[in-house]
Amino acid sequence: MRSAKSEQAPLFDMLVDHSKKDLVPFHVPGHKQRAVVNDDKEAADFGILMTIDVTELSDTDDLHDPSGAIAQAHNLAAACFGAEETRFLVGGSTAGNLAMILGVCDPGDIVLVQRNVHKSIIHGLALAGAQCVFLTPVLDGRSGIAIAPGVETVEEAVKIYGEAKALILCSPNYYGLTADLAPLVEAAHAKRMPVLVDEAHGAHFGLHPAFPRSALQAGADVVVQSTHKMLGSLTMSAMLHMQGELAPRPAIRQALRMIQSSSPSYPLMASLDLARREIQVQGHAYFLTALAVSRTVRKALAELPFEALNADDPLKLSIRNKQGRLSGFELQAELEKRGCVAEMADASYTVLALGPGTRKEDGEILLHALSEIAKALNAEDLHIAATAGTTETSRNQATRIQVSEPVTIKRRIASTSSVALEAAAGHICGEWIIPYPPGIPLLYPGEPISEAIVGELRRLAAAGARFQGASDESLATIRVLTEGDIHERGSIV
Known part of the structure; x- marks a missing residue:
């Protein structure tokens, strides 16, 4: 296998080369790399994508046994993100979370698990039949939002359950708040326990000085990232990274073969290859516009009845109404009326995600929308359905036992x-x-x-x-x- 250079996108290039061969396809998919719609505009919109939507052929490699362009793309991604081994995911971070758990756990094995993890982690634990020891997260002092377990909790859990097969963490959270993962990893590694991290919202971490360190940089053994969330790939495309000797890599690879489709999407894989290339070709410039928009919006909020959570990730704008007259859900709805679609909301905050595709004018439109909402609030022209409250979910987390008894889902x-x-x-x-x-x-x-x-x-x-x-x-x-x-x-x- 030839090595590829960082400025290349070997997987995408392979697909383009294949499409130029003018072959007669007698293989799946059924559209035969042609837009099979009657409408000319629809044909034009989808036709280009369909030309690279192929299957495993003699010249297109195989995701489940890569030896050509896909293997090259994996190696380039590993080098880019600082892993020893990287695998592409076509089922989002969900596929990676399921695979890393199934690869590490047998039925009945004990696993230490951060209590406030994504549902895909819980589903993976249920499928694995693992015994879960839940660890209560600490609360962010700025917002009361739950983050990850403190080092004392992890050390206690490791001491009690030294036979646990893994420590599973989730950082950052939806709001862009992160935990200091390095001491948590160190505590687990003291017992030769691998650390698995759902870093779905942190694919950009470690790639610019403005961002926090990545989970890989903190020493985690297996890290799953949703490349599509905060970088430039297509929705459902993600990556699983591995390093060190503690995680059973062959078992995780086999779990990926079970979890992921035997007919993986080549456009999704190609988008991962292209997203990685742009990071390496553009460097820090890849994030400059989004970071500038974040700074501009945060500064302008001082003149408005809104404030943004001082998150660790500058590309997450979690905005709330200072007076509590609008809940996060209501602010989300008002922004959408004015053309700004937020990522999510809760009782207090509306969360907006920036990324490489963010434009300067996007920030201007957002600030104009917030100014209009502020004027409507002052004129009492907005119907207020509810009053924003504190994050009671996080408060409830604080009342839970720090280290639970083993339970099976x-x-x-x-x-x-x-x-x-x-x-x-x-x-x-x-x-x-x-x-x-x-x-x-x-x-x-x-x-x-x-x-x-x-x-x-x-x-x-x-x-x-x-x-x-x-x-x-x-x-x-x-x-x-x-x-x-x-x-x-x-x-x-």
Whole structure:
């Protein structure tokens, strides 16, 4: 296999070369690299993409056994992001999170897990049949938002459960807040325990002095990044990075073969190759416009009734109304009316994500929208449906046990019944309740429902939050375990 240079995109170039061969395709996909639509405009829009949408052929390599252009692209990505080995993901960070867990864990193995991880981590643990020891995160002093477990909690967990197969962390969070991962990694490595990090929102970390260090730079063994979230690849494209000797790389590669499609998308893979190339060709200039927009917006907010969370990641603008007259959900809706579509919102903050595609005029449009909203607030022309509150989810995290007993997450709950949300406290939850975004479960099946959780769910529902997993979309009712199944709760979560 020939080595490729950083300014090249070997996977993308291979696909372009293949499309120029004018071959007659008698292989999948069914569109045969042609736009099979009647509308000329649609044909023009999709035709270019379809020319590189191929399958595993003699000259297009194989994601599951790479030896040509895909292998070259993997090696270039590893060099770019500081890994020893990189694998492309066509199922988002979800695929990487599932694979790293399945590759490390056998059924019954104990795993140390940050409590406020993304649902894909929880799903991976359920599939693996692992016993989870949940670690309570510390709260950010600036906002009360949960981040990651403190070093004391990790050290205690490692001391109690030294046989654990891995420590699983998630950093940064949706708001751009990060943990100092290095001492957490060091604590786990003291017991030869690999550290797996869901760094979905931090693919750009370590690539510019304005950004925090990456999880790889902090010494993590397996790191999953959503390249599409904060860099320049297509949605659903991501990367899994590995380094060191503690993580079982062959087992993780095999898990990827099980988790990922046997017909992976070549356009998605090519977009990862191109995104990596632009980082290496443009260097720090790749991020300059987005960073400038971030600085301009933050400075201008001083003249408006809004403020941005002083996040570790400057490309995340988490904005709230200083007076609390608009909830984060309401501010999100008002911005969207004015053409600015935010990433997510909660009861307090509206979160906006910047990236390499951000333009200077985007920041100007955002500030104009915020100025219009401020004027409407002053004139009392806005209908205020609810008052923004503190992040009660994070407050509730602080009341949890720092290091839990081992619990196993079941994929199925045998028997549940429906009760009014107002009467749910004291019951055992029988379904997933996942505010989305950000996709961090507020309740797991089998978890006791507290008054604090009921209050938080009520506030989120009133403010317009959406919930995945809830059988009642309005959240007027919630599924709980029936009396006959409550005795099993210790093995569920």
